[in-house]
Amino acid sequence: xxxxxxxxxxxxxxxxxxxxxxxxxxxxxxxxxxxxxxxxxxxxxxxxxxxxxxxxxxxxxxxxxxxxxxxxxxxxxxxxxxxxxxxxxxxxxxxxxxxxxxxxxxxxxxxxxxxxxxxxxxxxxxxxxxxxxxxxxxxxxxxxxxxxxxxxxxxxxxxxxxxxxxxxxxxxxxxxxxxxxxxxxxxxxxxxxxxxxxxxxxxxxxxxxxxxxxxxxxxxxxxxxxxxxxxxxxxxxxxxxxxxxxxxxxxxxxxxxxxxxxxxxxxxxxxxx
Numbered sequence: 001x002x003x004x005x006x007x008x009x010x011x012x013x014x015x016x017x018x019x020x021x022x023x024x025x026x027x028x029x030x031x032x033x034x035x036x037x038x039x040x041x042x043x044x045x046x047x048x049x050x051x052x053x054x055x056x057x058x059x060x061x062x063x064x065x066x067x068x069x070x071x072x073x074x075x076x077x078x079x080x081x082x083x084x085x086x087x088x089x090x091x092x093x094x095x096x097x098x099x100x101x102x103x104x105x106x107x108x109x110x111x112x113x114x115x116x117x118x119x120x121x122x123x124x125x126x127x128x129x130x131x132x133x134x135x136x137x138x139x140x141x142x143x144x145x146x147x148x149x150x151x152x153x154x155x156x157x158x159x160x161x162x163x164x165x166x167x168x169x170x171x172x173x174x175x176x177x178x179x180x181x182x183x184x185x186x187x188x189x190x191x192x193x194x195x196x197x198x199x200x201x202x203x204x205x206x207x208x209x210x211x212x213x214x215x216x217x218x219x220x221x222x223x224x225x226x227x228x229x230x231x232x233x234x235x236x237x238x239x240x241x242x243x244x245x246x247x248x249x250x251x252x253x254x255x256x257x258x259x260x261x262x263x264x265x266x267x268x269x270x271x272x273x
Contacts, residue, residue, distance in 0.1 A: 009107050022151065022189040024105045027196070030228025031104050033155045034060040034067055034261040035089045035117050037186060039219050039233050042202055043138060044167050044178045047083050047126050051076050056249065056267030062260045064100040068093045071267070081126045089117030094155060108153040115155040118148035136169040144186065161186030165200055176206040184221040198223040213239040220257070231259040245271040
């Protein structure tokens with residue numbers, strides 16, 4: 001598209017005529033949509049016994065940018081020690097207000113429509129199985145591809161990234177507290193800082209009762225660029241394990257810092273036995 005078509009944006013950011021437009025965006029959870037650089041979820045229950053396919057329909061509530069999406073994840077165990085996972089948001093619908101578009105310096109004038117997200121893949125290892133005096137320790141390595149589209153609309157970064165984490169847990173009858181530490185890294189367009197390195201953390205617990213599992217978690221990461229890159233969230237989930245190979249999921253996530261979205265999710269987890 002001819003640069004003349006972006007005259008409104010050039011005026012908005014006072015473009016100098018040479019700096020790449022990507023450098024005017026803040027690649028962070030406060031500068032992009034809810035799926036661009038999300039706070040990761042963690043495998044705090046260990047390696048699954050069977051292949052699992054999980055899908056969710058989600059609504060991210062923010063009056064200036066209501067967003068709907070479909071989330072899908074596949075976990076494939078190879079033993080009780082190692083498994084791989086793949087996940088993505090194949091489709092997202094958004095409707096960004098003009099006010100937020102300008103505040104984020106988004107380059108899409110009509111900032112609404114559909115996008116498709118990044119493809120992630122990873123592997124996790126059960127390093128140490130819990131015993132009387134030992135914690136359960138699970139580590140994972142995960143990679144974000146630059147497959148998501150619509151950087152102009154502020155939806156996905158069009159840059160790669162990765163995160164590593166270690167989860168420490170202990171089961172006491174019906175409660176399983178855990179904590180997570182790790183590293184979260186993604187590439188930027190900043191000529192001075194080619195990537196943002198962040199400390200990754202989580203603290204939570206599972207509550208197991210019959211066919212029900214409840215989970216609460218406080219999680220986030222702390223970037224060093226200080227461009228709205230220190231998101232933290234509070235998650236509450238409920239899962240019901242029926243007699244069929246289906247687990248029914250419902251959850252809510254509250255953005256506490258550098259994330260303006262409250263996310264409602266509903267989905268199913270199919271277990272292939």
